[in-house]
Amino acid sequence: MKIELASSYGFCFGVKRAIKIAENAKDAVTIGPIIHNNDEINRLNKNFNVKTLEGISEIDGEKKAIIRTHGITKGDLAELKKSDIKVIDATCPFVTKPQQICEKMSKEGYDIVIFGDEKHPEIKGVKSYAIGKVFVVLEESELEGVKLAQKVAVISQTTRKVEKFMQIVNYLMLRVKEVRVFNTICNATFENQEAVKNLAVRADVMVVVGGKNSSNTKQLYLISKTACEDSYLVENELELERAWFEGKNLCGVSAGASTPDWIIQKVIDRLESFQI
């Protein structure tokens, strides 16, 4: 049986970069979980003594603080910088960008509209860079009745879908004279989805690796299942059953955005050990 990885899978650029930064910052603390994967957080703790704090208030004499991929608020960053701790910025560059845009446009007198989830740490961070008015919405209807300046700058949470972003922009075009649109959507999630689809249509059997409570992993699994009936979602190599692969010629493998390569590698090793 041939084993083939999807052309895009697992960690995105920003997460890979953050993990590398954490590995090079022994004995540091991260402000909030560096990524949403406990196995990986435990590995960083065990191998590099990198601990996870919930917020800056928990800092207790540590020397180095890592800012995670989603970024932190401007206020927290300022406080960190005032303290003696060394700040190591692992904010994804695709998140730093909307933070900078938010601050710059706000200074230039634009009202800011952020398309995203205001409870998400990325958006809490981005929003904190606004000086003037800022509105976080998931639907254009949330802007109805809201008093807006005639100049509005619009940015998006990096993981949102562009179709909805367009609807919000179109709505604003009818409301104000100038809409300054910054497409800050990152395509990594969608690239994984596209890749799993392309592989699943060719494969006899598919394995999607990731947390069963991870929404992006489940999404990948559903896309896979639609194209290839024999699709399996596993959290690690121990869940694989030899019987699934008997008589199969091509086994496709993909992984959710929070699944580290070493877990994927263990899955592949186990698949190869079946010698089918």
Added chain:
Amino acid sequence: MKIELASSYGFCFGVKRAIKIAENAKDAVTIGPIIHNNDEINRLNKNFNVKTLEGISEIDGEKKAIIRTHGITKGDLAELKKSDIKVIDATCPFVTKPQQICEKMSKEGYDIVIFGDEKHPEIKGVKSYAIGKVFVVLEESELEGVKLAQKVAVISQTTRKVEKFMQIVNYLMLRVKEVRVFNTICNATFENQEAVKNLAVRADVMVVVGGKNSSNTKQLYLISKTACEDSYLVENELELERAWFEGKNLCGVSAGASTPDWIIQKVIDRLESFQI
């Protein structure tokens, strides 16, 4: 029979303003027809000795030049200003705006996309203010394969429909990092359309006044006809027939964007003279 004018009809703000300017500029010439209505142009010539030239090359010793509602190119304006002639600007302020935006954004390094008809005098004027790259399109497909900067400013011809403008903006959002949208659409045409519809549903009979070759007048007539079967399109009062109005209670009146008030007034006077 009651006669009721649509709540919005005939000349828009910019045209009314231009006519007033021309009436106050005796013995002037206009660069291109000041509006697309020959009766009105003849009236201005007869009453105020305002002549219509095709372009600046036809100027022959005149003292005052009126720039018409649609505006002229930056080059023509510069040439006029260099000459001894007094320049009287009757460009509609809603057209001056996109000219200014085009120049400013172009200077700031944006590629310019203009949604409009490149043969239209308004667009020829607006386009001439670009310093860098400028693209005039009616469809987003015209931008396919075109190399664009990562910063694009988008403006619209004042009389275009916003739905199509949105499609072009949506397309650009997928292509470049920043889309700076200036909604330069003027709603005057659409206000006339909305008003004729609201009146026609209540009226027994409708009269739409305007040139039979005027596309916006024909559009008004069709909207009227859909809501009120007994709708008539006339160019002037002489075409009205008494029989059309017999037994009717409410006669609605509207007029195309190039129909002057004095023609509309003659139509109303004639309707009243029927004493129905």
